[in-house]
Amino acid sequence: MTATLVQAPVASPVSVARGYRFELVKLVSQWRVRLVIIACWLGPALFVAVISRQASLPVDTLFGRWMHATGWAGPLVILGFSGSWALPLLTSLVAGDVFAAEDRLGTWRHLLVAVRSPRRIFVSKALASLTVIVLLVIGLVCSSTISGLAVVGNRSLIGLDGQLLSPGDAAGKVLLAWACALAPTLALAAIGLLGSVALGRSPMGLLLPAVVALAMQLVQQLPVPVAIRYALPGYAFISWNGLFTGPAQLGPLLIGIAVSLVWVVVATALAYFLFVRRDFTNPAHDGSGRLAFTAGLLPLVVLFALTAGVLTAATGGGSGIDQDKVQRSVATSFAHLYRLQTKQLNRPDVTEEQQQTSAACTKGGGQVSAVGPGNDWRCVVSWHLPGVEAAGSAIYQLDINPLGRYVADGDGPKEVNGFFLVRTPAGDEPNPLWQFDGNLELLPSTPKG
Incomplete structure (x- = not known):
């Protein structure tokens, strides 16, 4: 009688597709993730609908002053808020907890027995986190856009150079701005994955994307060189507003996206x-100890230093805000907005070439160098009308922040920019020349030789 040996079947690792579905179901089944999804799909719609019907608007927010005029302003206001607060918190809740949750529950050994491959576990969790984050971003876009169009309407949008964007053009730029914001969102998500792996069940791993985003916001508000701003992975949350100028300020936007994607990788x-x-x-x-520092934090610090060094060599340092840029931007915006006011008042149209608009700007009453941010900028705008010998002039007080954004506040004459309403044949309407927002490109105006 002979004995027969039966070889036990070898268990193969679970496929990435099955692991991805399992991790996605686990994420979506969490009550806090479900609440966040609902909030992202309903919250922006309620906010835009309520604000668009109020008398007072968030004029201190980019495009907030136009929420009564067009439905395309709402999603841009939501984008500005999301880049500063909502998206960092969302990435913390999703990517910052996807690995740490297993540490808190003590389920790593069970998961390894089921999947039998740490590599596939990582890929499955990373893809599941990415899916949920993209779903949240899509909710923010769709909710704010649908609400704005339903409440206010599909109307033209005034860009950051005063030019009127058609509804179709505005729609394309709004969607492109949100698409560009995905790059820094994914950078924060990647930082969340790193924190969740490196810090284990420590609460700091969960909060890491939000803390990093807050630190980047604080740096952006400081008078640091422009290269430092561009080297931060969250700059694409800011540079999307360059899409709403003519021509579009694509340089800072492309740099911001490229830096964010490098941080993702x-x-x-x-x-x-x-x-x-x-x-x-x-x-x-509770984390990988010294390895988490040497293989986690230190490489990111080196990456930031290298990026800042390369960008310093390309930009030459400095704030990126100078007199010539301010004068060109204010003159261009005034010329475009003057045509809007002319149309309101039923006056003969005047082209920008006929106006020959120029601006003379000083800082600190001419007592300091006209460079850098500040609320002490003053511009005198001059223009000409066909058949009129005397040139018109208007005064603006400018508040320019370190990011290159500014608010121009009209300071007379009253019939041009000194009052927030103009009397038209159809009644009083908002005066487009009273206050307007602008954006300066911080890159050098001319290539360095």
């Missing part, structure tokens, strides 16, 4: 490196 690779080298047999794991 590096932070995700570091998270993967730490994850596959982790000791899953230790149930009390």
Whole structure:
């Protein structure tokens, strides 16, 4: 009688597709994730609908002053708020917790037995987080856009150079702005993955994307060189407003997107490196200790330093705000907005070439150099009308922040820009020349030789 040996079947690892579906179901089944999804799909619609019907508007927010005029202003206001607060918090809740949740629940060994591949676990969790984050961003876009169009209407939008954008043009730029904001969102998500892996069950891992985003906001408000601004992975949350000038300020936007994508790749690779080298047999794991610093934080610091060095060589440092840029921007915006006011008053149309608009701007009453941000800028705008010998003039007080955004506040004469309403044949209407927003490109005006 002979004995027959039967070889036990070898269990193969679970496919990435099955692991992805499993991780996605786990994420969506969490009550806080469900609440966040509902909030992103309903909250912006309620906000835009309520604000658009109020007498007072968020004029301190970019495009907030136009929420009564067009439905395309609403999604841009939401984008500005989301880039500063909502998206960092959302990435913290999703990507910042996707690995740490297993540490808190002590389920790593069960998951490894089921999947049998740390690499596939990482890919599945990263893809599931990405899916949920993209779903949240789509909700913010659709909710704010549909509400704005339904409440206010599909009307033209005034850009940041005073030019009137048609509804179709405005729609394309709004969607492109939100698409560009995905790059810094993914950079924060990658930082969240890294924090979730490196810090384990520590609450700091969950908060890391929000803390990093807050630190970047604080740096952006300081008078730092322009290269430092561009080297931060969140600058694309700011540079999208260059799409609403003519010609579009694409340089800062492309730099911001490129820097964000580099951070996505590096932070995700570091998270993967730490994850596959982790000791899953230790149930009390609270992070990778010194490895989390040397292979997690230190490479990101080096990446930032290298990026800032390259951009410093390209931009030459400085604030990027100078007298010539301010004068050109104010003159261009005034020329476009003057035509809008002319149309309101049923006066003969005057082209920008006929106006020959120019601006003379000083800072600090001419007692300081006309460079850098500040609320002490003053511009005198001059223009000509066909058949009129005397040139017209108007005064503006400017408040320019370190990011290159500014608000021009009309200071007379009253019939031009000194009052927020103009009397038209159809009744009083908002005066487009009273106050307007502008945006300066911080890159050098001419290539360096």
